[in-house]
Amino acid sequence: MSDDIEQMITTFRAGLRGKPNYAYNLAGLAEVVAHKKVPLRALEVAREALAAAGDDPRAATRARRLMAGLIPGYHVPMMNDARRNETWDRALRRAIRPGMHVLEIGTGAGMLALMAARAGATVTTCDTQPVVAQLARELVVRNGLAERITVLTRSSRELQPADLPRPADLLFCDIFGDNLFDFEPLPLIADAQARLLASGAPVLPRAVSLQVALGWSPDLRNTVRDTCGFDLSPMRDFVSAAHILRIGDPDIRLLSQPQQAFRFDFTGSSQRGEIELGLQAEQDCEVNGAIYWIKLELDDENVLEARPEPGLRFFSSPSFAPFAVPQTLKAGDAVRIGVAHRGKVLETWIAGHG
Ligand SMILES: C[S@@+](CC[C@H](N)C(=O)[O-])C[C@H]1O[C@@H](n2cnc3c(N)ncnc32)[C@H](O)[C@@H]1O
Incomplete structure (x- = not known):
């Protein structure tokens, strides 16, 4: 300073x-x-x-x-989300054996690192944001786990093997934003796997994916209507490509079964780039967009999914990608939805019908 x-x-x-x-x-x-x-x-x-x-x-x-x-707004809701915390705690207890050394990317205020240490591991963790890393250090001391957890204010990309007592036996991280790609988790995890983990060390979550369904949302951001007798149609090109929905919003309707757009399995193969999904309306309906959300498979028993449901509270939110033109469908009609990701950006569009 x-x-x-x-x-x-x-x-x-x-x-x-x-x-x-x-x-x-x-x-x-x-x-x-x-x-x-x-x-x-x-x-x-x-x-x-x-x-x-x-x-x-x-x-x-x-x-x-x-x-x-001084800290991003998502930290407080994350630490208050009982479903998320209990699921992570179960998965970490299941994966960790006493004496393991584990690495975390993106500790935030340190909640998952505390769980890992309580489960018997020693932990090296990091965060790029100095204030949350400082809070994590303070909470680690307050919870009596300073001997077991080292918090570094650094990007995981800048961690060196010498920052860990030995190559880590496990990597865990929750660096999956609402659209999955916000924090660029795929290159960060691949980088840590290549440089900082023991050979064959598992990753928690073991796989992540994006789920996509046809939907309806009355949100005012979805379109531009001609109002008060004026032609406002040129504004339709300025409608946002996607926006965040409230997960428990009772006005959101899922109108097809969801399909998986991408699944990244950190033990093996991954889908990348661009795909097309055939989504079938479950009833006669009008759909005005695609709803998508993240699914984290921590292990084969512990799964966290931000699927919208009336009344649900969850720290992660689904997104809504409005269609330029709403579609009137009969039950069984199929719409082909294109989904692509370029770095942090996710795009969806109507690729065709049938
Ligand atoms: C969604 S928060 C998760 C916080 C905490 N692990 C939890 O689950 O409660 C993701 C955190 O990852 C951090 N982060 C993002 N990219 C990072 C990187 N390359 N290296 C270290 N931390 C990173 C962010 O600053 C943020 O605090």
């Missing part, structure tokens, strides 16, 4: 101390530090503001607002 920023913090803090609204203004200083792109120092100042806030809820709110902005 630059001396200039440290100097700024010292000067501001000295100017604020003893004055009204000290904690509130200290939280403001944390915001300025965050804008300077030194998130760990911003975290320290925000925590100082929080400690000074006492019974001033306005100051505490300002400090917490800044702190929440």
